[in-house]
Amino acid sequence: MYTQQPTMQDLFVQLGLDSGDEEIERFIEQHRGMNDSRHIEEAPFWNASQADFLKRALIEDAEWAEVIDQLNVQLHQ
Numbered sequence: 001m002y003t004q005q006p007t008m009q010d011l012f013v014q015l016g017l018d019s020g021d022e023e024i025e026r027f028i029e030q031h032r033g034m035n036d037s038r039h040i041e042e043a044p045f046w047n048a049s050q051a052d053f054l055k056r057a058l059i060e061d062a063e064w065a066e067v068i069d070q071l072n073v074q075l076h077q
Contacts, residue, residue: 011067015050028074040072 013020017027031045041054057064 006064006067008067008070011064011071014053014064015046029070032077034075036076039075040068040075042074 006014008024009019012024012027017023019069031043032039034043041058043051046054053064054068056062057068070071
């Protein structure tokens with residue numbers, strides 16, 4: 001359990017993705033423009049375990065929820 005708020009880099013590590021600043025920006029650029037009615041965990045680019053983690057973290061309002069919300073906003077732009 002984190003003692004401080006997880007960062008975007010922490011989230012990408014948790015999801016098993018490259019977590020460098022350039023890699024995060026590239027991921028967001030590649031997947032930006034999600035349909036407004038689609039929840040982040042329903043996006044087709046997640047594997048099953050990534051989608052499950054995102055869904056559980058949001059439902060439980062876990063410490064990850066804030067950074068997931070930040071990613072969600074960026075992906076929906």
